[in-house]
Amino acid sequence: MKTKLLALLALWVLALPLYAQTSLSGKVTDDTGEPIIFGSVALYKNGVLITGTETDFDGYYHFASLDPGTYAVETSYVGYTKQRIERVLVYAGKANKLDIEMTADAVNLDEVVVTSYKIPLVEQDNTTQGATIAPGYTRPLPRSSNSGHSRRKRKKDISNLPTRNINSLAATTAGVSGAKASNELKIRGSRSNATDYYVDGIRVQGNAIPEQAPTAAGEGYAEIVENEFIAAGTEAFSTFSIDVDKAAYSNVRRFIAAGQLPPADAVRTEELINYFDYAYPLPETGNAFAVETELGPCPWQEGHQLLHIGIKGFEASPVDAPPANLVFLIDVSGSMGSTNKLPLVKQALGLLTEELRAQDRVSIVTYAGGFQVALLPTPGDQKEQIMSVVNKLGAGGGTAGGAALHRAYELASQYFQPNGSNRVILATDGDFNVGISSPEELEAFIAEKRATGIYLSVLGFGTGNYKDDRLEILANKGNGNYAYIDGIKEAEKVLVTEMAGTLFAIAKDVKLQVEFDSTTVQTYRLIGYENRLLAKEDFEDDTKDAGELGAGHTVTALYEIVPQPGAEGEPLGTLHLRYKEPAESQSRYLKHELPGDAQLLEQTSENFRFAAAVATYAHCLRDSKHKGLATLSLARELADQARQDDLENYRADFVELIKQTENLTAQLAKAGQK
Template identity: 40%
Template sequence: MNRCDVENRLTPFLLGELPEQDMAAMQRHLETCAACRETARELTSVLQPLAAGLARDRDAHPRLDPLRRQAVLCVPPRVISAPRVLTWAARPRPWLLAAASILALLVLSAMLFPATMGSVKAGKRAHARLGLDLASARIETIASQREQPFPSNPSDRTDLSYFTYGKGEAGAAPAGTPAAASVTYGGGADGMLVGGQSHALDPFAAPVPAAAPVVVEGRQVLSARILGTTVNNLAKDKLRTQHAAEALSGNGLKGLAADSYKPEEAPSDSAYRFKRANVDADTDHRWASATEQSQKEEERAAQSRPDKAIQSIIRKSVMRDEKLSTDDGRLRAAGEMNGTTVSAPAGVGSAGAAAESGKDMYFGDRVDTSRASKIREPLTKPAAPVSAAIVGYNTILLTKASASSLSSPIPPAPPEPAKSRPVRRPTPPSFNPFVNTVENRFSTFAIDVSTASYNLMRQALRSGALPAPDTVRTEAILNAFDYGDAAPDRAMFRVYLEGAPSAFGAPGLTLLRIGVKGKRMGREEQRPAMLTFLIDTSGSMSEPDRIGRARTALRLLLDRLAPTDKLQIVSFDDKARIVLAPTAATRKADILKAFDRLQCNGSTNLEDGMRRAYQQAARAFVPGGENRVILITDGVANLGSDNAQDILKQVDEFRRQGITSSVFGVGEGAYNDALLADLADKGQGVYRFLDSDAEAQRVFVDDLAATLNNIATDVKIQVEWSPAAVRRFRQLGYERRALAAEQFRDDTVEAGQVGSGQAVTALYELELSPAARQAPLGTVRVRYRRADTGAIEEFAQEIVPETMAAAAGLTRPQFRVAMCAAAFAEKLRGSPYMVSDYANVIRLLNPVVQELSIDPRAGELLSLVTAAEALSK
């Protein structure tokens, strides 16, 4: 390190911008070099006051002058050159102009030279001929234009023609009209779509691709994709594909293929959207009825005529790859639904990986339209490299890759070797150990108000099985009960403490309940909500207890929303679609109608769904409001990014920008409980499980205020035990939410949020020393960020010895419910600290149920414990 080099690096060194080794090297150098020390001292003498002075700027919060702000917001956007859709009447017709001027000339000359009047008749005949000539000249021009590349400026287009391909509609307009470049085929869910862009990606697209007319538009036809074809309809689709290929290659559209197509010239997103708006408005009424009708007819026809050729392809694929386990229940169900037995062949790449999970079939390639005639290849040649196949409930997605294809919702599967999907393995639950207060007197944790684990446990027990130990969370089961804590009137939170000798743990232990209850807000205090419903419409959702329950939940919610609240709906299966643009909650009929249009089939591309929902939520962002994505799903993501971290990272990023998310599970199946819980955690929302209509009612109606309106975020609780009074302690549950003691005041550490009127309960097992009768046991501190002002607040409350009852029987019945609930949860998880058995829990719970006859939850707990006891024998 020579001197000059060192001098240049002094500033970055002082600012801490150097890599670690360089910092150490600089440090060593400074110890030896007096000149550099002097320079560093001089630089520091400037840098320090400069940094301090400039950092002080951050204390000031300058705002843009309100008038200036208004002026900024009034600025109109620069007009984008949007394509004009000209009607027949507005279309410029130069020949008409020419004819009119000639006529005018003739009339003028006739008036001027009456002598020529005799030849007026001849003149009229000549005019008629001229008009015909001009008309034929135009036809020739159109024909010659076909050979020319498509005009690059969208506004140059003067014509938009459409033609269908299907039920008696073919040839509505001549194929090959210069401007007509996208072929539409309204097959929908069982149909085939050829078009440059996925219309479902478009905010203004029709909600379900089934009814989405695909419009042939400009050059967008050139990267064609075929999407969404039913297994049973494949034979028919094969024929259509051939026809479509012929149509594309033979009917004059060929000239529009790859030679004239340049992907970079594709219209920009916004321009495209504008265009779509115009085109949709024009075409929807024309197409909706026709496509819906044809789709229904095709479905009926297809069901009576299952396709043999396609099944043989699938069977051959199966024989090629024997790795797949074909005994998956859902898979067989899928086959039965289609009236055939199909097995899922494992394929290559991610699609193949998805196939291994036995969900859906997917041929993961795409078609280049320039090779449109080759579309039939994978169909007619079963041995062709069909890269992946996943059998779905009733859907096969068939596409073939092309390098030039436009951006697609499903990234093309790279030809990587087949790797197994990360399978959710049950992790053995971890338990908080006893901590000696001399070693560590702090217990810090982030709050968690989710109760989904309770519902899952209840569902498992009711269906006659003990829940998997790793799905049971003590804190969730504790928080599922109401302990009668009153909400504070003025303060944001109030802490309730209650303790008694433990009835279940090792002898000599005391149980302490810490309840933190949040303030209850009136409806008028609530902020306007912008809710983005993200609804899973994969095939498995079609059961009434899933999509039906989602509808019930939505309807219940609509009844309770304020007129200022708005919501939008995004659905996702293979890919995400926008079902409903932001709509005021008062337009209930429109919202429910949009919801009823949802059709369930396909796989579960959660990643695309989340991406799209957040994108929509960001577009409709209501500053200062409650912006929330509400995910309703029944299962595990099986398409898209299978890496949960990808999804979680996105959710986390959006949460920082003010969009939170809540997750609601419906139905029972292979739901990825851990992923959904993490999603809710990252999105700072709740994770609930709607296992009955009553639960939907409870969550969406009774807990509405809490679910939608947070009073505080990043709520952390720290208990500082007094070593004099408490020898050791153990927290029950909250293993996933434990924090280090120093993280309590670190406001960059995120924690859970508490909604209006929600309560959080934590239980500690304590070993008290004799001094505990007189001295305080410790201090409870709660630190949170107010949702309304964003200010950080903290308060503390001492745990006085009077909170401790002499015996469990002397406590309030609610405390005993908490004790039983925790013991039950610990028992289900197989905690080594739980020495008692279910029978003891039942014994303690029985009288409590009598006392708490009003609260049905205590009775429910008793029935669950009884069921668990019976099952455990």
């Protein structure tokens, strides 16, 4: 119940109009629970087709800005019986939900291969082209008496195509040309290296022919050197900046869904832990934070203890919500043409647009070979105008992020809201290659703008050339949040459910310093936060940048403790906290005494056990030298026993993610891989 109330409060912070936008969304699955990918979903009213869409990689569909009333929803997918649901009531001002289950057609095949051609209308200003010319997804279907005949017929259709060359097949699509000598492809005259297409789900660029599934080889991750145990008698102080970023979790989930284990440096343990909401108590009236600490046994190391620190920011009432001045800086270069990049960006913006208010302003700047102001600052209630621009966005060209970044900040400055939230939101795969000449210069520019009250948040998309390291640094320098969007469900979480906290900052430069008592603590190890560590003297230095906290945000940190023998029950030390009010330059100070009584694991709170489960999972993914007895099954057991308050099913989804990881590691072990 607490979780539900927090979710409602986060939405109320946005101070929506008296009615919210009406929408209908859900998930389409087969009778085994597997998602139907790229299935057709049609919406009818009074027998007339109103609109249609396709399901995404996770089987989700979404219809926005609907009129309230009674509809019919029809789903279709090759090899499945068409499903039509009549009398679907869509209520005004609600995000209506409808999940649909489809049944395999009993007269279909063991395997279906589809060849289709799409001849679209000419769009003069669009350098993108979409068409399916080969199977991107197949699934086993029930056997039948005529399945052999049908399979032979499908095979004959494929063999009758005029070419067997992959690039030549792509060149049979309208708007696509190919050069035999160089084996290159060009879409509507664009450069060959700006052309992306898929073969059996593998992204291909230029004239490259895929030989294996995509890996993290072309992606960028900053090296993580795990924190070591430190003797409390040698150094009693542990200092770090808070981190409310959550990109690492959804990125890890993307790897597992693709049948790959993520690289160790992609697993930032604190971001996995902080992906989830924790039911910490609300601050007392007049306080910015509530602090909760708990001590229990370390599940993966016998004799060690786990110190759990939880911080909760105050919730805000609707009248406190400041107007938002948002400038979306959208990468529309050739590398963004993939289904899980720009098309997903557009879907995500559609969700956010539904939540904008009249007092909000949104602008859009796009960049490719050059940059363009696609939308000048527009009131949030002009939704049709905003979505008209969003829907016309197309990918093509090089990447000139630097010049566009200047223009985005100029717009944010020109329409600056003195008492509002002023923010540039960058949506990209991180493949900056033109513009501001060096990473150092880019970071300095963003930090300079941060000092003026304009923050930078980053939304990462896609695979293959994803630059996680670069995007994380930009968001850190910009006092903003960093998220990775791997599907429409994650977009809704980031841009709707949690956007209130993102836009309404209640504190900046939030630093934690734990002072351990060497008479009770032998050694300690901070779990995660490796790239957020600060020097002891940085704690009182108000010029030192640290993390931002939004309304209702929670921050969780874990320490692994080796206690002094015979010191049971004695306090471990003191937690010190410094932060600044958003409009202030001088920090404020709080402190909290750490506990000394360690509870039995079964007596600890669900917050404690679930955070421990996520840390256990991260230790396994990283193959940490400190993992001790940590196993995926241990992580699953801990998580499964700590999800009573899970109204959004995020914790249940985590349990399923662990199961997928267990199956994947078993398959890799069987194949002789490590």
